[in-house]
Amino acid sequence: MTKRVCVVGAGIAGAGAAHALADADVTVFEMDTVGGRMASHRRNGCVFDFGANYLELGDADLESVIEDAAGDVAVEIEPPIWQFDASGEITEGKTPQNTRWTTSDGLDGIVRAMIENSGADLKVGVGVTHLERLDDGWLVTTEDGEREFDAVVLAAPGASASVLFETAEWDSPVRDDLARAADGIPYRTMDSVALHYPFEVDTPFFGLVSEQGVYDVAWISNEGHKPGHVPDGEAVVIVQFGPSWAVTHPQTSPAAAAEAATKRAVELLGDDRLSESTWWEYQRWGDAVPTRGIDDSLLDRALDDDLAIAGDWVEGIGRTRAALRSGLRAGRELR
Numbered sequence: 001m002t003k004r005v006c007v008v009g010a011g012i013a014g015a016g017a018a019h020a021l022a023d024a025d026v027t028v029f030e031m032d033t034v035g036g037r038m039a040s041h042r043r044n045g046c047v048f049d050f051g052a053n054y055l056e057l058g059d060a061d062l063e064s065v066i067e068d069a070a071g072d073v074a075v076e077i078e079p080p081i082w083q084f085d086a087s088g089e090i091t092e093g094k095t096p097q098n099t100r101w102t103t104s105d106g107l108d109g110i111v112r113a114m115i116e117n118s119g120a121d122l123k124v125g126v127g128v129t130h131l132e133r134l135d136d137g138w139l140v141t142t143e144d145g146e147r148e149f150d151a152v153v154l155a156a157p158g159a160s161a162s163v164l165f166e167t168a169e170w171d172s173p174v175r176d177d178l179a180r181a182a183d184g185i186p187y188r189t190m191d192s193v194a195l196h197y198p199f200e201v202d203t204p205f206f207g208l209v210s211e212q213g214v215y216d217v218a219w220i221s222n223e224g225h226k227p228g229h230v231p232d233g234e235a236v237v238i239v240q241f242g243p244s245w246a247v248t249h250p251q252t253s254p255a256a257a258a259e260a261a262t263k264r265a266v267e268l269l270g271d272d273r274l275s276e277s278t279w280w281e282y283q284r285w286g287d288a289v290p291t292r293g294i295d296d297s298l299l300d301r302a303l304d305d306d307l308a309i310a311g312d313w314v315e316g317i318g319r320t321r322a323a324l325r326s327g328l329r330a331g332r333e334l335r
């Protein structure tokens with residue numbers, strides 16, 4: 001009989017698991033939006049990547065997976081990334097750059113394509129609320145009802161995973177160890193602001209990255225360099241504050257964050273026209289990037305009970321490639 005696998009979470013980790021399990025009977029449950037923190041927003045004909053800003057791999061295995069699983073939609077972002085220092089001076093930087101990917105319909109399109117091409121059954125807006133270990137397999141409770149599976153891939157972030165571990169009916173000491181480990185994952189907060197303009201912004205770089213920790217802005221990008229994201233004659237600039245900004249602005253209002261981001265966009269890009277945007281959006285990502293992972297031995301112990309765990313927090317690296325790698329590993333282990 002074909003193995004029935006439940007994947008909890010449709011971020012890139014869950015998509016990686018679904019890809020690796022293309023020969024199984026996979027159902028992916030996503031409680032919110034496909035893509036997770038690879039989040040693309042859409043407004044007035046513009047698309048902009050508001051969490052992770054692009055997918056960068058730099059590893060032959062991951063490159064071939066993306067080519068196979070999302071090669072029909074993935075597009076390369078051509079201009080390079082430059083950097084800025086503490087004084088705001090912009091330089092090209094010397095590090096060779098890996099290819100960076102998005103799709104013309106947003107970065108989340110990569111995750112959607114991976115799940116669609118895997119043949120998995122995707123249930124969006126359906127959260128997994130409870131797990132029960134059976135003699136052979138799992139009873140999974142969702143907002144839609146109960147279903148039995150032979151195995152589960154838990155590809156939800158640490159906080160959500162820890163609740164599912166804590167409440168699971170699973171008579172094994174690894175349950176408590178996993179709940180504690182997932183609950184203890186520290187995350188950094190990041191703030192993203194999108195600024196829209198009724199004119200084009202011409203930059204020789206697609207994005208600017210801060211030299212580590214020297215500026216309150218961590219990242220600024222010109223979404224117009226991504227094919228299909230911004231109509232001709234318009235611009236969308238993304239400003240992402242680094243974790244220190246959230247620490248020094250714990251109670252910021254959206255308007256105050258947008259004002260601070262506007263000021264930085266004007267300064268860094270040296271363009272006074274950027275002081276007046278037509279619209280803006282703001283989001284605080286409370287659990288943006290994990291800074292520690294969990295012990296691999298916990299993953300092995302969970303596997304003994306047909307449970308694989310995936311996500312950037314499993315690797316302890318807040319990077320899309322780490323999340324993808326862990327999802328592929330989880331899926332391959334359950335084959």
Ligand SMILES: Cc1cc2nc3c(=O)[nH]c(=O)nc-3n(C[C@H](O)[C@H](O)[C@H](O)COP(=O)(O)OP(=O)(O)OC[C@H]3O[C@@H](n4cnc5c(N)ncnc54)[C@H](O)[C@@H]3O)c2cc1C
Pocket residue numbers: 008009010011012013014029030031032033034035036037038050051052053054056126127128129155156157160161190191192240285287288289310311312313317318319320321323
């Ligand atoms: C502002 C910001 C900037 C970033 N910058 C970069 C960068 O420059 N480079 C980089 O590589 N990475 C960056 N990242 C990190 C990157 O986005 C993440 O590492 C990666 O997307 C994590 O993928 P994931 O699949 O592990 O988790 P997620 O993307 O969080 O996906 C998990 C999914 O599980 C769902 N879920 C949770 N609980 C349940 C449940 N009970 N039932 C069903 N579904 C559930 C969630 O809704 C979510 O969709 C950034 C992130 C943010 C927020």
